[in-house]
Amino acid sequence: xxxxxxxxxxxxxxxxxxxxxxxxxxxxxxxxxxxxxxxxxxxxxxxxxxxxxxxxxxxxxxxxxxxxxxxxxxxxxxxxxxxxxxxxxxxxxxxxxxxxxxxxxxxxxxxxxxxxxxxxxxxxxxxxxxxxxxxxxxx
Numbered sequence: 001x002x003x004x005x006x007x008x009x010x011x012x013x014x015x016x017x018x019x020x021x022x023x024x025x026x027x028x029x030x031x032x033x034x035x036x037x038x039x040x041x042x043x044x045x046x047x048x049x050x051x052x053x054x055x056x057x058x059x060x061x062x063x064x065x066x067x068x069x070x071x072x073x074x075x076x077x078x079x080x081x082x083x084x085x086x087x088x089x090x091x092x093x094x095x096x097x098x099x100x101x102x103x104x105x106x107x108x109x110x111x112x113x114x115x116x117x118x119x120x121x122x123x124x125x126x127x128x129x130x131x132x133x134x135x136x137x138x139x
Contacts, residue, residue: 001129002130003130005129006129009062009064009117012061012110012117013058013061015058015110016057016077017054017055017058017059019051020050020053020054020055020056021051021055023051024048024051024052024054025048025051025052028048032044035047035084035085038087039084040084053077054073056070057073057074057077058070061074063131064128064130064132065132065133066133066135066137067121067128067131067135068117068118068121068122068135068136068138069136069137070117071115072118072137074117075111075118078110078111081107082104085103086103086107087100087104088100088103088104121134121138
């Protein structure tokens with residue numbers, strides 16, 4: 001089951017790493033413009049800040065390096081982002097509503113995954129399998 005734990009982390013983390021590098025850092029200006037259009041606060045600051053959060057969180061979970069902290073960073077990103085950026089209930093166009101609902105549900109599922117990572121590192125403590133470290137805050 002150690003391999004399953006590692007494979008799960010390998011499959012979970014890249015969405016955050018890629019989004020952090022590409023959308024939030026390399027393409028931060030168009031991402032900030034979109035965030036501003038949907039009413040996100042201070043997108044010129046929050047877009048690169050959240051990019052660093054999800055990049056570090058994703059790498060932390062991927063390598064099992066204080067993955068509890070990484071999971072917390074991901075949850076702190078996902079919860080407000082899900083409600084601010086994917087408010088499907090505000091959409092008037094049915095296609096836009098469906099797209100935002102899908103993104104909302106995806107982020108909700110990713111939040112659940114991050115919470116499971118947090119739980120597992122708390123449960124395993126310093127015995128977390130195929131990880132560079134045990135948890136920093138819990139366990």
